[in-house]
Amino acid sequence: MMNAHEKQTGKSRDEIAQAYKSEPWWYDVRGFFILTFAYNSTLWEQLRFFGPNFGARHLEVACGTGTLLELVLRWRTWKKLPARQIVGVDYAESMLAGALHRFKGRPDITFQHADAAAMPFETASFDTVNVANAVHCFPDVRGAVADIFRVLKPGGTVAANVLLHPRGFAPLRMIAERINAWGVRKGILVGAYDQDEILGIFRSVGFEIIGSRVSGNCLNIMARRI
Numbered sequence: 001m002m003n004a005h006e007k008q009t010g011k012s013r014d015e016i017a018q019a020y021k022s023e024p025w026w027y028d029v030r031g032f033f034i035l036t037f038a039y040n041s042t043l044w045e046q047l048r049f050f051g052p053n054f055g056a057r058h059l060e061v062a063c064g065t066g067t068l069l070e071l072v073l074r075w076r077t078w079k080k081l082p083a084r085q086i087v088g089v090d091y092a093e094s095m096l097a098g099a100l101h102r103f104k105g106r107p108d109i110t111f112q113h114a115d116a117a118a119m120p121f122e123t124a125s126f127d128t129v130n131v132a133n134a135v136h137c138f139p140d141v142r143g144a145v146a147d148i149f150r151v152l153k154p155g156g157t158v159a160a161n162v163l164l165h166p167r168g169f170a171p172l173r174m175i176a177e178r179i180n181a182w183g184v185r186k187g188i189l190v191g192a193y194d195q196d197e198i199l200g201i202f203r204s205v206g207f208e209i210i211g212s213r214v215s216g217n218c219l220n221i222m223a224r225r226i
């Protein structure tokens with residue numbers, strides 16, 4: 001059955017993966033542009049949000065080419081936080097190829113091809129999960145949030161930032177709306193959310209929301225598997 005967001009774009013997970021096929025340099029430039037003008041956020045903000053949420057065994061869902069993950073890990077080293085065992089998953093083979101190349105020779109980080117809504121991991125096998133800039137790209141968001149809940153150990157935490165419908169000052173809001181509409185047409189974005197809608201999805205699969213904060217046009221969510 002399709003959820004509301006699948007209906008918005010009608011795109012399947014394979015079409016979304018295909019839309020993510022691009023040159024690594026263009027992916028990074030485009031990402032910076034989207035972060036600044038659609039998310040109204042900064043890299044620093046993301047480092048501070050995702051950096052602390054790394055348990056002994058960590059899962060990075062929709063890791064992309066690992067650009068942000070690499071910066072987050074540098075931030076952790078700078079903060080003298082401990083090294084962790086990390087598994088990254090993504091559904092776009094082209095993105096995963098970039099991540100594999102980036103972290104070649106790092107035994108502490110492995111990658112697997114997987115749909116966020118059907119991950120090939122044992123139940124309760126991770127201490128923490130991060131989902132950076134990706135919840136709003138999932139065609140089956142409820143399925144993905146439910147599977148993240150499943151693979152987390154009881155007490156484990158997930159950090160996720162979710163794109164909200166643009167807000168604030170009209171010119172900036174209109175720029176963000178245009179970028180979002182372009183992203184939906186291109187297939188790299190499924191759609192923005194209302195705060196209550198996305199928090200409701202997290203709660204409906206069993207998560208306890210332990211923190212949520214609007215930052216620019218995003219909602220940063222910290223949730224715990226009870």
Ligand SMILES: C[S@@+](CC[C@H](N)C(=O)[O-])C[C@H]1O[C@@H](n2cnc3c(N)ncnc32)[C@H](O)[C@@H]1O
Pocket residue numbers: 013016017020031061062063064065066067068069089090091092095114115116117131132133134137138139
């Ligand atoms: C905007 S990118 C974010 C990548 C990375 N987390 C970052 O912050 O740089 C969104 C990612 O979600 C991935 N994605 C989309 N649908 C997915 C799905 N169903 N399962 C796993 N990954 C998916 C895309 O392939 C893409 O790499």
